[in-house]
Each structure stands twice: as structure tokens, then as C-alpha cells.
Amino acid sequence: MNMPATKIEVETAAPAAIAAPVVAMTPRRPPRSETYARMARETAVRVIPPLVVIALLTVVWELVCRRAGSALPPPSKVFKDTKELILDPFFDHGGIDKGLFWHLSASLQRVALGYSLSAIAGIALGVLVGQSVWAMRGLDPLFQVLRTIPPLAWLPLSLAAFRDGQPSAIFVIFITSIWPIIINTAVGIRNIPQDYRNVAAVVQLNPLEFFGKIMIPAAAPYIFTGLRIGIGLSWLAIIAAEMLIGGVGIGFFIWDAWNSSHISEIILALFYVGIVGFVLDRLIAGLGKMVTRGTAQN
Amino acid sequence: MAAYLKLDHIDKIFTRGAATTEVLKDINLTIEKGEYVSIIGHSGCGKSTLLNIIAGLTNATTGGVLLENREVNSPGPDRAVVFQNHSLLPWLTVYENVRLGVDKVFAGTKTKAERDAWVMHNLNLVQMAHARDKRPSEISGGMKQRVGIARALAMEPKVLLLDEPFGALDALTRAHLQDSVMALHQKLGNTILMITHDVDEAVLLSDRIVMMTNGPSARIGEVLEVPLARPRKRLELATNSTYLKCRHRVLEFLYERHRFVEAA
Numbered sequence: 001m002n003m004p005a006t007k008i009e010v011e012t013a014a015p016a017a018i019a020a021p022v023v024a025m026t027p028r029r030p031p032r033s034e035t036y037a038r039m040a041r042e043t044a045v046r047v048i049p050p051l052v053v054i055a056l057l058t059v060v061w062e063l064v065c066r067r068a069g070s071a072l073p074p075p076s077k078v079f080k081d082t083k084e085l086i087l088d089p090f091f092d093h094g095g096i097d098k099g100l101f102w103h104l105s106a107s108l109q110r111v112a113l114g115y116s117l118s119a120i121a122g123i124a125l126g127v128l129v130g131q132s133v134w135a136m137r138g139l140d141p142l143f144q145v146l147r148t149i150p151p152l153a154w155l156p157l158s159l160a161a162f163r164d165g166q167p168s169a170i171f172v173i174f175i176t177s178i179w180p181i182i183i184n185t186a187v188g189i190r191n192i193p194q195d196y197r198n199v200a201a202v203v204q205l206n207p208l209e210f211f212g213k214i215m216i217p218a219a220a221p222y223i224f225t226g227l228r229i230g231i232g233l234s235w236l237a238i239i240a241a242e243m244l245i246g247g248v249g250i251g252f253f254i255w256d257a258w259n260s261s262h263i264s265e266i267i268l269a270l271f272y273v274g275i276v277g278f279v280l281d282r283l284i285a286g287l288g289k290m291v292t293r294g295t296a297q298n
Numbered sequence: 299m300a301a302y303l304k305l306d307h308i309d310k311i312f313t314r315g316a317a318t319t320e321v322l323k324d325i326n327l328t329i330e331k332g333e334y335v336s337i338i339g340h341s342g343c344g345k346s347t348l349l350n351i352i353a354g355l356t357n358a359t360t361g362g363v364l365l366e367n368r369e370v371n372s373p374g375p376d377r378a379v380v381f382q383n384h385s386l387l388p389w390l391t392v393y394e395n396v397r398l399g400v401d402k403v404f405a406g407t408k409t410k411a412e413r414d415a416w417v418m419h420n421l422n423l424v425q426m427a428h429a430r431d432k433r434p435s436e437i438s439g440g441m442k443q444r445v446g447i448a449r450a451l452a453m454e455p456k457v458l459l460l461d462e463p464f465g466a467l468d469a470l471t472r473a474h475l476q477d478s479v480m481a482l483h484q485k486l487g488n489t490i491l492m493i494t495h496d497v498d499e500a501v502l503l504s505d506r507i508v509m510m511t512n513g514p515s516a517r518i519g520e521v522l523e524v525p526l527a528r529p530r531k532r533l534e535l536a537t538n539s540t541y542l543k544c545r546h547r548v549l550e551f552l553y554e555r556h557r558f559v560e561a562a
Contacts, residue, residue: 195385198355201373203399203453213398217389292389 073264081264096248096256100269104276106248107238110166111280114173115234119227122178126185126226127215136186147179151237155244165245169238176237177230184229188222189215224288231284235277250276301328302489303352303457307361310347321347323515325361327508329457334483334490336500338548339510340558345493348510349461352491353379365456375403378450382462384442386434386449393430396420396449403453420452421445423482440471447479451486460492464499473532476503484529497552501544502530509551512558519556522547 058075065074073081089101128135129143154175158168196218200210216223242251250269257265308325311318321344329335337345350356352363354373362369365376378399386395396417404413421427424444429437434445443463450458463479464472480503483490494500500507504524511519524544526535535541552558 193385195381195383196387198353198373198379198381199385199387201355202353202375202377202379203402204374205402209402214387217387220389 073267078264078267081262082268085265085268096246096252098248100250100253100272103248103250103253103269104272107242107250108276110169110242110249111173111231111234111238114170114238115177115231117170118174118176118178118230118234119181121174122181122226122230123185123223125178126182126223127189127211129182130186130189130219131215140186143179143182147183151176151233152240152244155241159245165247169241169245169249172241173234173237177234180229180233181223181226184222184226185219188219191222192218220292221288224284224292228281228284228288231280232277235273235280239273301364302331302333302366303329303491304364304367305348305352305361306364308348308351308358308363309360310344310351310356311359320515321513322351322358323517325518327518327521329489329491331489332487334492334503334505335508336492336494336504336506337508337510338494338497338500338552339516340512340552340556341495343510343513343516345510345516346461349379349459349491349493352457353377353459355379375399375453376456377459378453378455379459379461380443380446380450380463382465384434384439384446384466386442386445388434391431391433392421392426392437392445393417395434395445396452399449399453417452420448423451423485424448424478438471440467440475443467443475444478447482451482451488456489458488458490460490462493462495464496465494472499477532479503480528480530497545497548500548501541502532502535507544507548509548509556511556520551 062074062076064070065072065077079086085100089099091099092102125139129139130136151172154172155168158171158175159165162168162171192215196214200214205213238249239251239254242249243255246252246255250273254266254269254273257263257269305325305327308322309320310322311320325348327335337348339345347356351358354363354370354377357371362371364370370377386392387398390398397413400408400413400417400420404416408416418427418430421430424447426441426444426448429441429445434442437445443466447463460479464475467475476499479490482488483503492500492503501524507522507524508518509520509522510516522544524540526538526540526544
């Protein structure tokens with residue numbers, strides 16, 4: 001009767017011995033077709049609902065605006081009226097008679113310039129306010145008041161100061177988008193964990209190294225939140241500013257279309273404005289995701 | 299006897315508005331080179347404050363810290379700290395975290411290649427060289443603390459300060475890491491000051507145990523020598539009478555004479 005007992009011991013030991021290599025093996029890869037099917041399903045789940053909603057809304061719009069005497073054109077008429085603009089966005093007949101590509105690109109250039117300036121100045125001021133208690137006490141109340149001023153309210157003042165439409169528009173973008181960047185950067189800097197400051201102190205990083213190696217990476221998630229709100233605001237501001245300053249730009253294109261009663265062109269332009277704004281937002285969000293990889297809580 | 303590290307009549311008073319709290323009162327302690335000293339006490343007794351004062355992260359209200367007869371009152375790599383929650387920078391890899399300190403400390407004395415080799419040498423000491431390109435979020439808590447130790451060791455500190463280094467780890471990992479620290483101490487002969495609230499840990503690792511009374515106005519209540527030969531083996535010590543006596547002595551201090559009183 002001793003034999004079975006010994007045997008049991010061996011049996012229990014044996015699986016443990018061969019268990020290790022089994023654990024170390026990589027799990028079997030699912031077949032490729034299965035992966036593709038899963039990806040297709042995931043894409044469908046994301047893409048189909050919005051497509052259905054868009055189709056439904058278009059049908060409703062068509063039905064509502066189809067009647068004679070309707071103030072706004074139905075989608076079919078919008079497409080018919082603006083077919084040339086859609087198909088050839090690159091024509092240039094001089095003056096402001098240009099394709100939509102040129103209008104959008106002029107607006108985007110203004111945004112790029114104004115937004116870059118506000119990103120640089122905003123992060124710098126945010127670091128100052130976040131780092132220095134005195135700067136915060138002195139500047140924060142000012143920021144809180146200034147940030148509530150609507151973008152267009154700055155336009156007459158900047159026109160008076162710059163005596164030109166182009167720099168005025170850029171200034172309006174700058175002044176509109178800078179506040180969320182400042183405020184978020186300051187919050188990010190203030191929230192740097194004491195641990196990281198201690199590490200920097202023990203290693204004896206100088207202020208410049210601390211800025212580059214600790215402060216910016218640690219505050220990056222906050223900074224990018226500010227940058228993302230900022231890009232949205234600058235795109236909001238440019239359209240309104242361009243309506244007033246004139247010249248080439250998607251904002252003035254809309255205003256011009258309104259003055260010439262080309263309602264279809266307005267609708268097309270709004271469509272483009274929305275798409276570009278969406279892309280800008282995603283661009284900054286994507287950039288933020290790339291830069292802050294690893295910075296988020298671990 | 300010239301003390302290597304000397305805490306000289308340290309008082310620490312925190313002032314918040316009109317209220318003042320005396321946290322530490324008249325702390326005197328001398329530590330010799332190569333010694334492993336633990337500071338043990340109930341939570342809130344100011345032992346972390348004391349470590350911060352030695353590290354230079356906080357200043358003493360009166361009194362001071364002398365390292366090799368020179369006063370130190372600002373942080374520096376000669377008193378490298380292993381923080382309780384590892385404090386690795388999450389956006390840097392394991393290698394870069396260690397390299398950060400090495401680059402600063404040896405900027406003028408080691409070439410780039412030497413610094414690289416030195417970083418890898420220290421990662422090897424804590425058996426973390428295999429994870430050099432991983433980020434802190436990709437490694438376990440025990441591994442993070444190993445990297446934290448490597449970062450501190452790589453600065454070649456005169457005194458290594460450990461702030462409850464194993465507090466956040468599970469029991470098995472903790473034991474494993476304690477053995478590693480003991481082996482490192484044996485091999486490198488560092489002077490180590492460790493804050494802990496674990497009696498077994500203090501007795502196992504230390505040459506001397508400094509027991510603190512409860513705050514406010516915490517003082518050094520008693521200093522206990524641990525006359526156990528090194529290298530020490532966890533399993534053999536479990537039945538060693540000297541070990542048990544030391545352990546009992548600390549327990550008695552903490553739970554009988556200076557029982558923890560919940561702050562009202």
C-alpha cells in the first residue's frame with residue numbers, strides 16, 4: 001500500500017515541473033481572418049451609427065426645405081448650386097474670387113500664426129503663474145477678468161492699434177486662445193507632485209534643467225488640455241474676425257455669400273468650417289497623446 | 299571619535315498661521331561610516347521629517363546636520379534618498395531615471411561612455427539591467443523600488459537615506475528586497491539611515507535601532523545596538539536568542555512604554 005502513496009507524490013511534483021515552460025509560452029495567435037473580422041466589426045460599430053443619423057437628418061432637411069417658398073435650400077439644391085465650388089476648390093480669379101481651398105488656407109495661416117504665438121506666450125505665462133506665488137497673486141485676477149472678454153470685442157481696439165486687418169485678426173486669435181493655455185499650464189505646474197520636486201532637489205537640477213526635464217513633462221497633460229481648448233477657440237474667433245476685416249478667408253467668404261444671397265454657399269462653407277475645426281482639435285489631441293505617453297498616471 | 303554623520307541638537311517647529319507645533323525636540327545622534335542605522339517610531343512621530351532634514355529637503359528650526367564635519371542644509375547627491383513611493387519619473391525609462399542623477403553628479407569626472415557603464419553597473423547591482431528600456435508603469439512595485447535604489451546608489455552618496463523603502467510592498471517582495479539591500483550594504487559598505495515602522499525589518503537590517511517617542515515634541519527614546527554578526531540569514535535569525543531579545547526590546551518600547559495614542 002506504500003506504492004500508490006509514493007506515486008501520488010511524484011504525480012503532484014511532475015505537473016509543477018512542466019508547468020513553467022507552459023506559462024512561458026506565448027499565447028496562440030488568432031488566425032488573421034479572425035483579426036480582420038474583429039477590426040471590421042469594431043469599425044462598423046463606430047461608423048454606422050453616425051452615418052445613419054446623418055442620412056436621417058438629410059432626409060428630414062430635404063423634406064422640410066423642399067416646399068416652395070422655403071427660406072433655406074434643401075440639400076439637393078445646395079449640392080446643385082455649389083457643385084463647382086466642391087469640384088474645383090483651387091481656382092483663382094484674382095481678388096477674393098478664389099476657390100474654397102484658398103479661403104480655408106488663408107484662415108488656417110492666420111490661425112497658425114496667432115495660435116503659435118499664444119501657445120508660446122501662454123505656456124511661458126502659465127509657468128510663471130504656476131511657479132511663483134507672487135506672480136499668481138498679481139496676474140491671476142487680471143487673467144480672470146480679461147478671459148471673459150468676447151473675441152470680437154478686441155477687434156476694434158486691435159484695428160485701432162495695428163491699422164491693418166491682417167495683424168488685427170492674428171491678435172484676436174492670440175488673445176482669444178491664450179487664456180485657457182495660461183490657466184491650464186499654471187494648474188499643471190502647481191500640481192507637480194512634491195516627490196518630483198524632491199528628486200530634482202536631491203539630484204540638484206538647475207532651474208533650466210528642472211524646467212525641461214521635470215516641469216514640462218509633468219505638466220504636459222494639463223498643458224495639452226489648454227492647447228486643445230485654445231485651438232477650438234481660435235478657430236471660433238477667426239471666422240468672426242474675418243467677417244469684419246474682409247479679404248481672403250473662409251469667414252469673409254461666408255459674409256460675402258450672405259451679401260450676395262448665395263445661401264447654398266454659406267451652407268457648404270459651414271460644412272467645411274466644421275470639418276476643419278474637428279481636424280484641428282484631433283490634431284492637437286493626437287499630438288498631446290503622443291507627447292504625454294507615459295506621463296499620465298502609472 | 300570623529301562622527302561621520304552628526305545630528306546636533308535638532309529641533310523642528312512647524313508654524314501654520316498662529317499655531318505652532320513642535321515636531322522634533324533635541325535630536326542628537328552620531329552615525330559612523332559604514333553603519334546601518336534604523337529610525338523606528340509610530341506614525342506621526344516625525345521620523346520622516348527627520349529624514350527630510352538630513353536630506354536637506356526641510357530645514358531644522360534649530361540645530362543642524364554635520365556630514366564629515368561640514369554642515370549640510372540643502373539637498374544634494376551626497377545624501378541620496380530612496381523615497382517611499384519610488385518617485386521614478388514616469389516619462390523616463392528605467393535607464394534614463396538612473397542616468398538623470400549620474401549625468402549631474404559625474405558631469406565633470408566621467409565621460410559619456412563611463413557614465414553609461416556606471417548606470418548599467420548600478421542597474422546590475424539591483425538586478426534590473428534587463429528592464430533598462432522599460433518605463434516605470436511597465437514594471438512591478440518591487441522593481442520600481444529597486445530602480446529607486448539604483449538611482450540613489452549611482453550618485454555615490456556618502457549617506458544613503460531610505461524613507462520607508464519597503465512600506466508599499468507586499469510581504470514577499472519586501473523580504474526579497476530587504477535581502478538585496480543587506481547584500482548591497484555588505485558589498486559596498488554604504489552608510490545607511492533607514493526610516494521604518496517594521497520591527498522585524500529594523501532588527502534584521504540594522505546595526506543600531508533608534509527608537510523615537512510619540513510626537514508632538516518627539517525625542518529619541520532609546521538607542522539599541524543589534525549585536526548580530528553579518529551576513530545575517532533571515533531563517534536562522536528566526537530562532538536566534540539575540541535576535542528575539544532585540545525584537546522584544548523594540549516591541550516593548552513601542553507598545554508598552556510609548557504606546558501610540560490616536561491624535562484627538
